Amino acid sequence: IAEMAGFSHKIRERTDALDAAGNTTAAIGKGFAIGSAALVSLALFGAFVSRAAISTVDVLTPKVFIGLIVGAMLPYWFSAMTMKSVGKAALKMVEEVRRQFK
Structure with a gap:
């Protein structure tokens, strides 16, 4: 700015x-x-x-294994959605600042 x-x-x-x-x-x-x-x-x-x-927790049981995979993926998925939303909001803010400076 x-x-x-x-x-x-x-x-x-x-x-x-x-x-x-x-x-x-x-x-x-x-x-x-x-x-x-x-x-x-x-x-x-x-x-x-x-x-x-x-x-005991048997990691080789299909339900446990799938649960571990999905549980490990969720933080990355939520982070990606958050970053995408923040990027869109930041782009709109930059466009508005540029519009006001013209």
């Missing part, structure tokens, strides 16, 4: 520094989110096994 508005070089330096800080913060936050999600899924699995009183 600062570039499209034609602001001075000094302002661009400041906005670029803020952008870099935001990207770093997002990357660190993403690591924490992934770690906490892994711990939560492990805790949920442990709670399920404890509550269902399951002593």
Whole structure:
């Protein structure tokens, strides 16, 4: 936005520094989110096994195997849908900003 508005070089330096800080913060936050999600899924699995009183899990059973595959795919599917929606919203926002700067 600062570039499209034609602001001075000094302002661009400041906005670029803020952008870099935001990207770093997002990357660190993403690591924490992934770690906490892994711990939560492990805790949920442990709670399920404890509550269902399951002593063994046979991964070669077709139902269990299919459940593992589908369960492993769901986070990627939801992430893909979220990223697609965010991309569409960001594109519309960029188009609106460009329209307002004309």
